[in-house]
Amino acid sequence: MSTKSYALLTVEMRGAVAVVGLNRPDKRNAINDPLIDEICDVFSAPPAGARVIVLHGHGTHFSAGLDLAEHRDREAFEVMQHSQKWHRTFQYVQMGGLPVVTALKGAVVGGGLELATSTHVRVAEPSTFYALPEGSRGIFVGGGGSVRIARIIGAGRMAEMMLTGHAYNAQEGQAMGLSHHLVGEGEALPKALELAERIASNAPLSNYAVINALPRIADMAQNDGLFAESLMAAMTQTSTEARDRMRAFLEGKAPKAGA
Numbered sequence: 001m002s003t004k005s006y007a008l009l010t011v012e013m014r015g016a017v018a019v020v021g022l023n024r025p026d027k028r029n030a031i032n033d034p035l036i037d038e039i040c041d042v043f044s045a046p047p048a049g050a051r052v053i054v055l056h057g058h059g060t061h062f063s064a065g066l067d068l069a070e071h072r073d074r075e076a077f078e079v080m081q082h083s084q085k086w087h088r089t090f091q092y093v094q095m096g097g098l099p100v101v102t103a104l105k106g107a108v109v110g111g112g113l114e115l116a117t118s119t120h121v122r123v124a125e126p127s128t129f130y131a132l133p134e135g136s137r138g139i140f141v142g143g144g145g146s147v148r149i150a151r152i153i154g155a156g157r158m159a160e161m162m163l164t165g166h167a168y169n170a171q172e173g174q175a176m177g178l179s180h181h182l183v184g185e186g187e188a189l190p191k192a193l194e195l196a197e198r199i200a201s202n203a204p205l206s207n208y209a210v211i212n213a214l215p216r217i218a219d220m221a222q223n224d225g226l227f228a229e230s231l232m233a234a235m236t237q238t239s240t241e242a243r244d245r246m247r248a249f250l251e252g253k254a255p256k257a258g259a
């Protein structure tokens with residue numbers, strides 16, 4: 001299947017999985033304006049037939065974050081608009097409708113960590129390290145990190161990373177929930193593809209519910225969250241696909257949980 005071509009991204013279809021690669025390795029996949037525009041384009045309109053997206057970085061690093069070369073001379077209003085463009089883009093990544101599995105290695109830094117934490121399942125290699133050097137660069141996060149990273153590792157730990165420049169290694173990141181799987185060197189992309197195929201075999205409506213309802217419910221008061229959960233349950237469980245899948249299990253034709 002042919003896919004749109006990009007200058008700073010690779011995009012290829014592997015069955016129902018769209019594999020998207022950040023392709024600026026000479027600059028450690030630092031995210032400049034053309035790259036954020038391309039990320040926005042592909043995640044707002046994923047290739048036809050895609051049920052899951054795998055995101056990875058070409059070269060030895062996932063991403064060195066914001067392209068600092070572009071940012072020296074911006075006015076406050078320009079930075080505000082730039083930050084909101086990143087927010088729109090990462091909102092498409094998180095809630096565009098398709099689950100995203102990320103393969104991490106090397107630097108997952110600043111905006112690179114903001115991008116990674118917009119994705120749903122993260123697989124890291126031993127070379128991975130996580131840092132928020134914004135403090136030492138004289139800036140603040142602007143790609144949603146104060147919301148998404150803080151919700152994963154806690155605002156206190158995020159403050160510590162930003163204030164001290166402390167980088168956490170792959171094992172520490174795994175313990176903190178920054179990755180969900182820690183695999184060997186060179187194994188993150190294959191593992192991400194394996195997980196993506198598994199996710200692609202789920203009912204699309206269930207996948208949609210998981211990635212769209214869970215983060216919203218997490219923002220709600222308990223009573224509202226419980227009500228929203230019931231609505232989502234009513235939608236998914238009354239779908240034809242759910243009925244077929246439950247019948248298949250009861251007839252012994254579907255795999256058991258944990259298999």
Ligand code: 1HE
Nearest residue numbers: 027028030064065066067068069107110111133141142143
């Ligand atoms: C860059 C960038 C970048 C590399 N913007 N050009 N991010 C940072 O503060 C991280 C800055 N980067 C680094 O600390 C290091 O580059 C790495 C640890 C990621 C990798 O080190 P290394 O030794 O493999 O590569 P390098 O030699 O430092 O960099 C290779 C080239 O990439 C070099 O350019 P060259 O023309 O001299 O070859 C670097 O200048 C370039 N490069 N990182 C621009 N980030 C929405 S708000 C988000 C806020 C943030 O993301 S703040 C964090 C910014």
